Amino acid sequence: MPRTTGTSARARASVAVRALLALGALLGLGAVSTSAAWTDPAVYGATASAASVDLRVSATGGATSTYVAADTATAAVTLTGVTGLTPGTSVQRTLHLWNAGTGPLALSWATTNPTSLVAASCVTVGYSALPAAPLAGDPAGAAASRTTAVVTLTMPATAPAAVCANKAVTLTVGVLGTAS
Amino acid sequence: MTALVRRPAAWVVVLVAVLLTAAALLGGAARPTSAAWTNAGFGTAAVTTGTWSDFGTCRVVNATSKAVVAGKPCTVTGIRWASNGDGKPVGQRTDHLYVTVFAPTASTGGNELIEVTANFAAATDIPATWVWSTSGYGGGTLAGVVPGWACSNLPTAKLYAPGWAAGGADVYLRLYENRAGMTGLACS
Numbered sequence: 001m002p003r004t005t006g007t008s009a010r011a012r013a014s015v016a017v018r019a020l021l022a023l024g025a026l027l028g029l030g031a032v033s034t035s036a037a038w039t040d041p042a043v044y045g046a047t048a049s050a051a052s053v054d055l056r057v058s059a060t061g062g063a064t065s066t067y068v069a070a071d072t073a074t075a076a077v078t079l080t081g082v083t084g085l086t087p088g089t090s091v092q093r094t095l096h097l098w099n100a101g102t103g104p105l106a107l108s109w110a111t112t113n114p115t116s117l118v119a120a121s122c123v124t125v126g127y128s129a130l131p132a133a134p135l136a137g138d139p140a141g142a143a144a145s146r147t148t149a150v151v152t153l154t155m156p157a158t159a160p161a162a163v164c165a166n167k168a169v170t171l172t173v174g175v176l177g178t179a180s
Numbered sequence: 181m182t183a184l185v186r187r188p189a190a191w192v193v194v195l196v197a198v199l200l201t202a203a204a205l206l207g208g209a210a211r212p213t214s215a216a217w218t219n220a221g222f223g224t225a226a227v228t229t230g231t232w233s234d235f236g237t238c239r240v241v242n243a244t245s246k247a248v249v250a251g252k253p254c255t256v257t258g259i260r261w262a263s264n265g266d267g268k269p270v271g272q273r274t275d276h277l278y279v280t281v282f283a284p285t286a287s288t289g290g291n292e293l294i295e296v297t298a299n300f301a302a303a304t305d306i307p308a309t310w311v312w313s314t315s316g317y318g319g320g321t322l323a324g325v326v327p328g329w330a331c332s333n334l335p336t337a338k339l340y341a342p343g344w345a346a347g348g349a350d351v352y353l354r355l356y357e358n359r360a361g362m363t364g365l366a367c368s
Binding site: 053054055056057059069070071072073075076077078079080081082083084085086087088093095097101105110117118122123151153155157160161162164165166167168169170171172173174175176177178179 | 218222236
């Protein structure tokens with residue numbers, strides 16, 4: 001009986017140690033696998049050929065040098081201003097987008113984008129349809145890796161002067177690229 | 181013997197429980213990383229609204245080409261209704277409107293006009309019973325017809341005011357509650 005008891009205690013201890021080691025190893029692997037998740041441009045993929053995520057924006061389009069990584073609202077690309085918007089008129093501004101990464105990106109408008117400016121009765125903000133298919137990635141800037149996104153500001157003919165006239169606001173819009 | 185057989189089974193249970201816990205922890209840790217493969221692009225633009233009144237908007241145009249003359253501000257400062265006193269019933273009235281604009285840098289010498297997009301429904305003193313669907317307007321001191329503007333757009337109206345009115349002088353026109361058979365309309 002004493003022999004039996006001693007063997008059992010050692011075995012339990014051994015299993016406990018092995019279990020803790022296994023848990024530690026798994027958690028360690030988890031920490032390693034998530035540590036790269038918050039880098040930008042990010043590198044993803046389990047294979048040897050990792051892909052980069054890099055959506056860039058330009059106010060004018062054209063040369064790739066005009067595109068910048070405007071990743072946040074505070075780093076936004078400055079578009080041509082809209083001045084003197086009056087009732088019954090509408091104005092468009094275009095974001096030129098380039099997927100400078102190596103993998104395709106599905107594009108969508110940021111959910112934080114405004115639907116009106118000044119007040120709901122003053123200026124409505126509309127957004128063009130974005131390509132349904134993911135935008136190809138190309139660090140060299142091939143045409144297939146670029147597209148445009150158009151924002152339309154419209155002031156209805158009924159916009160009340162008392163609320164809407166002589167106002168100055170800032171429009172900030174974003175497009176989200178998601179690796180597919 | 182029975183006890184020895186049972187103990188390894190308990191350890192296996194403990195080990196499996198630890199592994200399941202670890203798997204659950206890793207699963208919870210992995211989910212947030214699914215949002216990591218995104219990259220946003222932002223644009224910003226300063227937006228200002230213009231100056232107008234609830235009477236409408238106006239702009240200075242070339243009298244010949246009707247092209248907008250840039251850099252010349254214009255405001256519709258008033259629209260006033262007045263009855264002609266003929267006692268006609270609702271639906272048959274023909275009354276008067278006086279439109280005033282202020283375009284301080286517009287030329288008053290005849291080479292520029294004021295293109296007005298007016299909201300006649302905002303006219304001071306206009307009866308609430310005015311029937312817009314059958315209405316038309318024209319005559320008076322209007323400086324011309326805005327091509328293609330339909331009377332069915334009323335109470336929104338487009339018209340040309342003469343350049344001499346740029347300083348605030350009244351531009352007079354007639355407002356017909358029944359445009360059928362009327363001539364000289366400034367809308368089609």
